[in-house]
Amino acid sequence: MALGRTLAVSPLGMSGHLVEVEAHLAASVPGFTLVGLPDTALAESRDRVRAAITSSGLGWPQRRITVNLSPASLPKAGSGFDLAIAVAMLAGAGVVDASRTAGVVHLGELALDGRLRPVRGVLPAVSAAVAAGRPRVVVPEANAAEALLVPGADVVAAQTLAEVAFRHGADIPRPERTAAPPPGPPPERPPVPDLADVLGQHEARAALEVAAAGGHHLLMVGPPGAGKTMLAARMPGLLPDLSDDDAVEVTAVHSVAGTFDPAGGLLRRPPFEDPHHTATAAAIIGGGSGVPRPGAASRAHRGVLFMDEAPEFSPGVLQTLRQPLEHGELVIQRAGGAARYPARFQLVLAANPCPCGKAVGKGLGCVCPPVVRRRYWSRLSGPLLDRVDLQVEVHAVSRVQIGGTEAGEATDAVAARVRSARARQAERLAGTPWRTNAEVPGHWLRASLGADRSLMADLDRALDRGALSLRGVDRVLRVAWTLADLAGRPTPRRSDIGQGLLLRTRGQVSA
Ligand SMILES: Nc1ncnc2c1ncn2[C@@H]1O[C@H](COP(=O)(O)OP(=O)(O)O)[C@@H](O)[C@H]1O
Ligand SMILES: [Mg+2]
Ligand SMILES: [Zn+2]
Structure with a gap:
C-alpha cells in the first residue's frame, strides 16, 4: 500500500x-x-x-x-x-x-x-x-x-x-503561468469624511471628541436631518491608528469575513461598520454554513459599530449586542466547537426622538401616542443603554445658522487631542486590564478620585433628586476623567463633572 x-x-x-x-x-x-x-x-x-x-x-x-x-x-x-x-x-x-x-x-x-x-x-x-x-x-x-x-x-x-x-517533482511539462496583472497602485480605501464639513454643532462635536478620546459608546438623539449620520461617519477619523497587534487581529477578522483586500497591506485604521436596521442577528453577530463568517460587530473590532435608527433594529438583534459589549467577543456555537471572534467596538447609536421624529425640545409637534413613543424607546433596553456613557441630543442647525457659520475644526486637529488623551489613559491604566476610561469599572473610578469628596457633591445631589441612577453616576465619572485627559489635567475637577452631566442630556431615557 x-x-x-x-x-x-x-x-x-x-x-x-x-x-x-x-x-x-x-x-x-x-x-x-x-x-x-x-x-x-x-x-x-x-x-x-x-x-x-x-x-x-x-x-x-x-x-x-x-x-x-x-x-x-x-x-x-x-x-x-x-x-x-x-x-x-x-x-x-x-x-x-x-x-x-x-x-x-x-x-x-x-x-x-x-x-x-x-x-x-x-x-x-x-x-x-x-x-x-x-x-x-x-x-x-x-x-x-x-x-x-x-x-x-x-x-x-x-x-x-x-x-x-x-x-513537487511531477514529471509533466512546466505549466504555463497566466501573466499576473501588473501591480497597480494599492486600492484607495474610501476616504474618511472630515469633521470640517460639519457646520455649527458645538455640543455634538464635543460629544464625538469625548467619545473618541475615552472610548465611550455614544447615543445621539435628534430629528431627521440634524446631522447624526454625518457626525457618526466622522468618528473613525478621530481614532488613533491601530497598534501592530490590533492591526493583525483586525485584518484576520476581515480575512475570515472575506472583506479584506490584501493589496493595501494590514488594516491600520479603525474599521467602521454601519449595518442597516433591517439586518438579521446573524448579519450582526456572524454565522453561515461552513466556516462561520464574522458579522458586523466583529468586523467593527477596534473600530466603530454605527447603528443608525437604532430603535428600528429588531429586539433580537439589540439583545445579541449584550454579549460583545460585556465580553468583547462573540462566540458562534457549532456542532464541531465554538468559533470565537473578537468584537470590542465602540458603539455609536443614532435615533429619532420618536417614530414621527418631532418630539424634540418641548415636543409640541409630535403626533405619536405616548404608548408608541414608550415602545419605541423600550427597544433600546436598559442593559444596552446602561453601557452608553454619552447620551446627547442633536439639534438641527438652521439654514440661517449654516449661512453664518464658518467651517468647523478639521479632523486632524481633533484627532491630535484625542491621541494625547489616549496616551494619558494608557499611562494611568498601565498594568490594569483596561485601555480607555470607558472600560474602567465604577469602584475604581471612585477610589481613584481620592479623598476630594467635594467633587462628588454635585453627583450626590443629582442622585438624591433621582435625576441620576448609581450607574449614571459611574457614567458621568468616566466621562469626567476623559474630559480631564483631554484638558491635560491629572484628575477631574468640578467643572469636568458638570460637563459630564451635560453630556448626557438624554439622561431621562435610561436613568
Ligand atoms: N451641521 C451640519 N453641517 C453641514 N451639513 C449638515 C449639517 N447637518 C446636516 N447637514 C446636511 O444634512 C444632511 C442630512 O444629515 P444627516 O447626517 O443624514 O442627518 P440625520 O442622520 O440626523 O438624519 C447631510 O448630508 C448634510 O448635507
Ligand atoms: Mg441619519
Ligand atoms: Zn413623534
Whole structure:
C-alpha cells in the first residue's frame, strides 16, 4: 500500500489547527473515500479533487483511495482542504515526490479545471501554520499577498494544481503561468469624511471628541436631518491608528469575513461598520454554513459599530449586542466547537426622538401616542443603554445658522487631542486590564478620585433628586476623567463633572 501525506489548516474562529492529510492507495477495487468529514462543502471536495486531477493531465490512480484527515476530533469545514487532499493523493500515487509534500501546508480550493481558488481566512491559517513550526505554505496566488503579511511565513503562490505538482517533482511539462496583472497602485480605501464639513454643532462635536478620546459608546438623539449620520461617519477619523497587534487581529477578522483586500497591506485604521436596521442577528453577530463568517460587530473590532435608527433594529438583534459589549467577543456555537471572534467596538447609536421624529425640545409637534413613543424607546433596553456613557441630543442647525457659520475644526486637529488623551489613559491604566476610561469599572473610578469628596457633591445631589441612577453616576465619572485627559489635567475637577452631566442630556431615557 502506498501512502502520501501533507498538511492543511482547519480554521476555527480566529485560530487554526494543523490537520494532517493522509492518502492511502491500495491495489483493490477502485474507489475514493474521505474519512470523517462532517461538513458538506468538504464532502463535495471529493468531486472537485477528482475533476481537477483529471483535467490537469495528472492521471487519476485506478486504486482504492482512502483520504484521512486527522485529528478526527477537530471540526473541519470549508473548501480550503481541496489542494491538500489532491497533493496527498498525488504523493501516495507516486506522481509527486512524497518526501517533498509531507511537511508543507497546502491551502486552497480547486476549480474543476484545476485552477486554484482563493479561500477566506488565509491570514489566521498561515499564522497558525507558522506558530505550529510549519512555515512553508502553498497558497492560491490570489491569497499570496495576504499570506505574506504573516511574519516568518515561507509562501509559495500557485495558480493551478499542475503548477503545485510540477514544483513537487511531477514529471509533466512546466505549466504555463497566466501573466499576473501588473501591480497597480494599492486600492484607495474610501476616504474618511472630515469633521470640517460639519457646520455649527458645538455640543455634538464635543460629544464625538469625548467619545473618541475615552472610548465611550455614544447615543445621539435628534430629528431627521440634524446631522447624526454625518457626525457618526466622522468618528473613525478621530481614532488613533491601530497598534501592530490590533492591526493583525483586525485584518484576520476581515480575512475570515472575506472583506479584506490584501493589496493595501494590514488594516491600520479603525474599521467602521454601519449595518442597516433591517439586518438579521446573524448579519450582526456572524454565522453561515461552513466556516462561520464574522458579522458586523466583529468586523467593527477596534473600530466603530454605527447603528443608525437604532430603535428600528429588531429586539433580537439589540439583545445579541449584550454579549460583545460585556465580553468583547462573540462566540458562534457549532456542532464541531465554538468559533470565537473578537468584537470590542465602540458603539455609536443614532435615533429619532420618536417614530414621527418631532418630539424634540418641548415636543409640541409630535403626533405619536405616548404608548408608541414608550415602545419605541423600550427597544433600546436598559442593559444596552446602561453601557452608553454619552447620551446627547442633536439639534438641527438652521439654514440661517449654516449661512453664518464658518467651517468647523478639521479632523486632524481633533484627532491630535484625542491621541494625547489616549496616551494619558494608557499611562494611568498601565498594568490594569483596561485601555480607555470607558472600560474602567465604577469602584475604581471612585477610589481613584481620592479623598476630594467635594467633587462628588454635585453627583450626590443629582442622585438624591433621582435625576441620576448609581450607574449614571459611574457614567458621568468616566466621562469626567476623559474630559480631564483631554484638558491635560491629572484628575477631574468640578467643572469636568458638570460637563459630564451635560453630556448626557438624554439622561431621562435610561436613568
Ligand atoms: N451641521 C451640519 N453641517 C453641514 N451639513 C449638515 C449639517 N447637518 C446636516 N447637514 C446636511 O444634512 C444632511 C442630512 O444629515 P444627516 O447626517 O443624514 O442627518 P440625520 O442622520 O440626523 O438624519 C447631510 O448630508 C448634510 O448635507
Ligand atoms: Mg441619519
Ligand atoms: Zn413623534
